[in-house]
Amino acid sequence: MSAMFSQNPVMNGPNYSFSEAPTTANGNFREHRFNPYSDNGGSTLAIAGHDFVVVAGDTRHTSGYSINTRMSPKVFKIGGTTSSQEDARIVLSVVGFMADGEALKDRLDAVCKMYQYRHGKPITVKACAQRLATILYGKRFFPYYSHAILGGLDEDGTGAVYSYDPVGSYEREQCRAGGAAGSLIMPFLDNQVNFKNQFVPGSGEGHALQERKVVPLSRHEVLNLVKDAFDGAVERHIEVGDGLQMMIITKDGVEEILVPLKKD
Structure with missing residues (x-):
């Protein structure tokens, strides 16, 4: 019986020891690796208006150079009381590893539904934003591999957009883009939405140029x-395309629009 637990390779067969790690033919140590993450491409963005929010994402789902599906939504309604989420007033977009994105969406949706049942009123977008940060931070040692953007109307009806990193750090912004093409889209939004580097023509030269007045954009x-x-x-x-899913949040509810994009 003692031979079953013996460390003697003669009596108990070959044993693994970290001091004698397996090596390759040329003598280098063989590396063991477990990577549970994958990047499934796609991009999302959100823009807050005076009394509305637009959250959008493409529908392409990829693995490297392969397209897995051309219809993988990345924008979801959160906190509705029905299966169709028709009365939801908060929208979450997730992009990155879609398995983690779906898991994050389901967990936040469950939290918002429990809040509704316990308190008899919908959760506010500010409270939902804080709760999402707590969920992400609680998984910081094995984080959701996902870039999340939350959109909704705050208590006074003003559009609110919150952007997150994978471990829960977040901030409220006028606009934010993320995902595979986030670095391409964000400079465009900085110029067109945040009015960066826009000046009044003929107002001067160099530092004397007057910056263009920031005005709210219409829907x-x-x-x-x-x-x-x-x-x-x-x-x-190449990881962005096929379809564009847009959700517009207003005081009357959430309207969804789907328009085609390039499929090559």
Whole structure:
């Protein structure tokens, strides 16, 4: 019986020891690695208006150079009381590893539903943003490999957009883009939404130039910007394309629009 637990390789067969790690033919140590993550491509963005929010994402799902599906939504309604989420007022977009994104979406949705049942009122977008940060931070040692953006209307009806890193750090912004083409879309949004590097023509030279006054964009202007942003992204990035899913949050509810993008 003692031979079963013996460390003697003669009596108990070959044993593994970290002091005698397996090596390759040329004498180098063989590396063991477990990587549970994958990047499934796609991009998302959100823009906050005076009394609305637009959250959008493409529908392409990739693994490297392979397209797994052309219809993988990345924008979801959160906290509704029905299976169709028709009464939801908060929208979450996730991009990156879609298995983690789906898990994060389901968990936040469950939290918002429990809040509704316990308190008899919908959760506010500010409270939901804080709760999402807590969920992400609770998984910081094995984080959700996902870039999340939360959108909704705050208590006074103003559009609110919150962006996150994978471990829960977040901030409220006027606009944010993320995902595979985030670095392509964000400079465009900085210029067109945040009015960076926009000056009044003929107002001077060099530092004397007057910056253009920041004015709220209309819903029509924002929708056109979103479409232009993704039209540009699909021309330069193979992991973005197929369809554009847009959700517009207003005091009347959430409207969903789906328009085609390039499929090559």
